[in-house]
Amino acid sequence: MEGDPVQNFSSRSIKNLDSLIAQCLDDNQRFVLFAKKAGNLARLSCFAEARHLVKELRLVNSGYEPRLSAWIIFAEGLIEHFETLNNAKAKDKFHRAFLVGQMAGDHEIAGAASAWMAHCELVSGQFKEAVEHVATAFKWSSMDSGEARGRASMVLADALNCAGKTDLARRWYHEARSFAVRDGDIAMQNVMLFNMATFGVSNLTLRDCFTPQAENDWRLIALEVSSAGNLNAALGIQSLASMVPIVQAELLVIQRKWTDALHLFDQHIPIVVNEGQKRLLPKLLAQCAWCQSQIGDTSGARSNIGEAINNLTDCTDLDDLSVVHFRIAAVAKKLNNYDLEIHHQALALNYFDRFKKHQLEIATLLSPVLASVTPQTKNPA
Secondary structure (H helix, E strand, O other), X not given: OOOOOOOOOOOHHHHHHHHHHHHOOOHHHHHHHXXXXXXXXXXXXXXXXXXXXXXXXXXXXXXXXXXXXXXXXHHHHHHHHHHHOOHHHHHHHHHHHHHHHHHHOOHHHHHHHHHHHHHHHHHOOOHHHHHHHHHHHHHHOOOOOHHHHHHHHHHHXXXXXXXXXXXXXXXXXXXXXXXXXXXXXXXXXXXXXXXHHHHHHHHHHHHHOOOOOOHHHHHHHHHHHHHHHHHHHHHOOHHHOOHHHXXXXXXXXXXXOHHXXXXXXXXXXXXXXXXXXXXXXXXXXXXXXXXXXXXXXXXXXXXXXHHHHHOHHHOOOHHHHHHHHHHHHHHHHHOOOHHHHHHHHHHHHHHHHHHHHHHHHHHHHHHHHHHHOOOOOOOOO
């Protein structure tokens, strides 16, 4: 095993690990550092290198030493998450890493694995479980564990955004960023920027269904979207490569740049669906129909409305369902289809009401963990 820097991109976290590997005289600790490096490589989309390291570590860990085993399983979970986007498999790996890490008495890996389990639960909409894992991540980790505290802070920020607590969410994003900057984790900074941009655009899109958003409403979000796109392009992180243009397209809808938005949607919707994000399809098709109705493409608008309705069973998020039906109702109004407009407007308002109630439920779930943990690092910006 070699500690050479990554060829296509080397973050400070990788360089720090290479330095520690070069200086380490204890074989077990050295192998753990290699496992940590494999995880860092996965974050940077260097999957071949990450898998090669894991394979070699499996060979040298024939005796299944618990602490090293936990870090190897954790690295495999990160590979599953970033390469295949398989949330279920990633969560299983993180759960196993947590159990083995507990058995080994390694608080660092137990805290990190808990934080990532929280992320997986949040992605699948299991807020109660996500909050429980966040609490466990803080319990098992210390301020020295940027992996655990940074990821747990970002999960809290994402959950707060889901609850509509945008100002408090920004506070926890800054907390996550503090750990990422301290540890030289450019991949986490990249994901944090993307999440901030995504939630910002999502909130604006829902508001835009009621009232057109002025430049003052979207100026800051536009900067965040641009920053997220630029950093992800510089890093070449594959797991976000298709999602960033979709967020950019939805921002263009808010900015009333109909043709530009349609161009991005046409290019990237098939990719997003192929990558397992079919749940987004109805909303994106409804957004396309809304754009087409604004430029006089009534045939295209009708077609996309039909496709959006045909794929509704794949859409489960209440806020996305609200947007789908609000957009369909708005397009139907422009097409002078009164019955369709009334039907989907009623559905939109129903889903919107359920979404607001769901936000209150999430906020209630978050209250205990927020009361027990407070941001302690300073924002380095």
